[in-house]
Amino acid sequence: MTRFEPELRDSETYTESNFLRLHTAPAADADTRIVTLEHMRYRSGPGGGWQCMTIVDRERMSRDDARFIAEHYAREHSIPVVYECHD
16 A cells, blocks of 8 residues: 655655655635646666656646545555645
């Protein structure tokens, strides 16, 4: 089961090597947010390092809809954690 965690502070490091990062920011109207969802993956070895694949890029939706998409994507791709932050 995927778990939701708060976004890490600058002084912390990610302990998972495979996770989603869900970022929401206020939109012009109070009912929607600007949402970005990224799949972050770390691979070691030659050519390794952090890889980022954007799933949702600055789309308007409710926070509940954003969490719904993140949860289902994580479950489908066996991603253990979603880090969530807000502006």
